[in-house]
Structures are given as structure tokens and as C-alpha cells.
Amino acid sequence: MLAEIIKIEEISTNNVTFYTIKFDGKSVSEIIDFYNRMEMEETNIEELNVIDATIEEIGVRKALHRYFAREEQDASALPPYSSNYIENLEGDFGIRLYCVVLTEEIVFLLNGDRKKTQSAQNEESNVSRYFYMANSLFQELINDKLKGEISWEESGQLIYENDYLVNIKG
Amino acid sequence: MSEFAKLQERRTKIPSDTKRYVKKSLDILDRLHELIEDENILQKELALKLNKSESELSKWLNGVQNFTIKTLCKLENALGHDIFIVPCKKNKTTELPIQTRNLRGKLHFAKFIEVEPPKLLEQENIKYALVA
Numbered sequence: 569m570l571a572e573i574i575k576i577e578e579i580s581t582n583n584v585t586f587y588t589i590k591f592d593g594k595s596v597s598e599i600i601d602f603y604n605r606m607e608m609e610e611t612n613i614e615e616l617n618v619i620d621a622t623i624e625e626i627g628v629r630k631a632l633h634r635y636f637a638r639e640e641q642d643a644s645a646l647p648p649y650s651s652n653y654i655e656n657l658e659g660d661f662g663i664r665l666y667c668v669v670l671t672e673e674i675v676f677l678l679n680g681d682r683k684k685t686q687s688a689q690n691e692e693s694n695v696s697r698y699f700y701m702a703n704s705l706f707q708e709l710i711n712d713k714l715k716g717e718i719s720w721e722e723s724g725q726l727i728y729e730n731d732y733l734v735n736i737k738g
Numbered sequence: 739m740s741e742f743a744k745l746q747e748r749r750t751k752i753p754s755d756t757k758r759y760v761k762k763s764l765d766i767l768d769r770l771h772e773l774i775e776d777e778n779i780l781q782k783e784l785a786l787k788l789n790k791s792e793s794e795l796s797k798w799l800n801g802v803q804n805f806t807i808k809t810l811c812k813l814e815n816a817l818g819h820d821i822f823i824v825p826c827k828k829n830k831t832t833e834l835p836i837q838t839r840n841l842r843g844k845l846h847f848a849k850f851i852e853v854e855p856p857k858l859l860e861q862e863n864i865k866y867a868l869v870a
Binding site for chain 1: 740741742743744745746748749751752753756757759760761763764767768771799800
């Protein structure tokens with residue numbers, strides 16, 4: 569599926585530029601779809617606040633890998649401590665917002681859900697599509713960089729033509 | 739209006755205790771990595787000192803696992819430095835950490851050191867002022 573890359577000016581800082589993607593034909597970007605769905609449940613508010621506060625801190629500090637939960641392969645997730653966030657509910661590993669940390673200055677905020685299985689890679693997992701979306705985006709960006717279709721600077725800026733679309737597999 | 743105005747608006751509603759929790763959690767991670775770098779200690783060595791597996795230590799160092807006070811104290815012992823200091827009154831102001839950032843945004847911690855007031859010594863008719 570083809571997706572457009574969108575810079576999130578509203579929360580980007582001098583240290584970190586945040587981006588997201590918007591699939592062809594969808595009315596909202598992935599990060600807004602995530603919040604729209606998660607905000608519907610009152611019980612999600614506390615965890616969403618932790619994610620918001622973590623994104624704000626990352627904007628101040630830079631996107632070091634230790635600030636993200638590593639979900640194997642090329643996907644990262646927020647918040648970093650989510651695996652222990654809700655300790656008493658079986659089959660509830662907390663909310664995961666999947667991200668791609670391209671550099672310490674460039675972060676893609678994508679989509680996610682409340683994780684209900686231990687492994688995101690398990691195809692039956694309710695978060696596997698977001699996990700694979702993040703992995704595919706990372707791979708495609710690397711491939712397109714090699715083809716000269718996109719590049720990035722240390723300042724945190726992605727450089728690409730206006731009509732550039734990234735092809736997300738799966 | 740951009741759809742991302744929502745993200746800005748959400749930030750205005752984050753409770754201050756949540757901001758504090760996140761900031762302190764990341765501060766602890768930064769401090770831990772800073773000490774490991776400063777002490778030039780390998781993760782393998784640190785794991786051995788703590789009697790933990792490398793994978794368990796990795797979970798702590800990569801923010802996957804919440805720290806208990808007990809864990810933090812074990813890490814402080816193994817690294818030979820404070821990771822956190824509690825500024826209660828009986829600890830005096832001498833124990834208060836000052837957190838600063840250098841130009842690269844790296845976190846540094848410093849603390850006040852209490853020094854003896856200057857003492858005057860008379861030795862062979864010469865007065866010396868001793869300062870720390």
C-alpha cells in the first residue's frame with residue numbers, strides 16, 4: 569500500500585523531527601488513527617498520557633534507543649516501560665505505539681493498540697499489523713535511500729520529492 | 739486546522755505527576771548509561787557483579803523493565819556511584835543533586851560538597867589559610 573510521509577511540525581523540536589505516514593485513500597494519518605481509536609476507551613487515558621509525555625521528553629533529549637521498547641527487527645515502540653505497566657491483568661501487555669527510529673533525530677510515529685499477546689510477531693496478535701508496518705516502513709526507507717529517492721540529514725530533515733510515496737508491504 | 743493540532747492539545751492535558759514519572763524514568767536510564775560509560779565497565783562484567791544474566795541486565799539498560807529501589811541500590815553498589823539521591827532534610831543540602839546539560843544535551847549530575855571553614859595555622863610565624 570502506498571503512503572505519503574507527513575512531517576508533524578506541531579511536536580517537532582530542534583532535536584527531533586517527528587513524522588508519520590498516511591495511506592492512500594485514508595482520511596487520517598496513522599498516528600491520528602491511533603489516538604482516535606485509543607481515546608474511545610476511558611481506561612486508556614493514563615497510558616496515553618505516558619506515551620504523550622515520553623514523546624515530549626524525547627523531543628528534548630533526542631531519540632536514543634533506550635527510550636523505546638525494542639520490539640525486535642526494525643520496529644520500536646512506546647512507552648519503554650509498557651511491558652510492566654499493567655501487571656495484574658492477564659493477556660494485557662499495555663498499549664503499544666509502534667515507531668521507526670530512523671536516527672536519533674528522526675522518528676516516525678505510526679499506529680498501535682493494546683497488546684494482548686507476548687509476541688508482536690505472532691500473526692494472530694492484535695498488534696502484529698502495526699509491528700509489520702513499522703518494519704516494512706524501515707526497510708522501504710533504506711531501499712529507497714539506496715535508490716536515491718529519499719535521503720536524510722543529521723539535522724533531522726528527510727529530503728524527497730513532493731510526489732514521493734513509500735510502499736508499505738503487507 | 740492541521741489534524742496534528744490534536745497532539746499539541748493532548749500535551750496540555752498531561753498530568754504533572756505523569757510528566758514527572760516519565761522524566762525521572764528517563765533520567766535514571768540516562769544516569770545508568772552515563773555511569774557505565776564513565777566507569778568503562780562492560781555489560782558482561784556488570785552482569786557478573788550483579789549475579790544476573792546479560793539478558794536480564796539488558797532489559798534494565800534498555801528501559802524494558804521498571805526498576806525497584808532494591809534493583810537501583812544493587813546497581814549503585816556495583817557501579818560505586820549514586821544513581822539517585824533523595825533530598826530529605828536530614829540528608830542536608832550537601833546531598834542535593836544538581837542536574838545540568840552540556841551542549842550535546844547529555845545529562846550530568848553534580849552535588850554540593852560541604853567544606854571545612856578556613857582554619858588559621860601558625861607555623862614559624864607564618865599564617866596559612868587552609869581551604870578545601
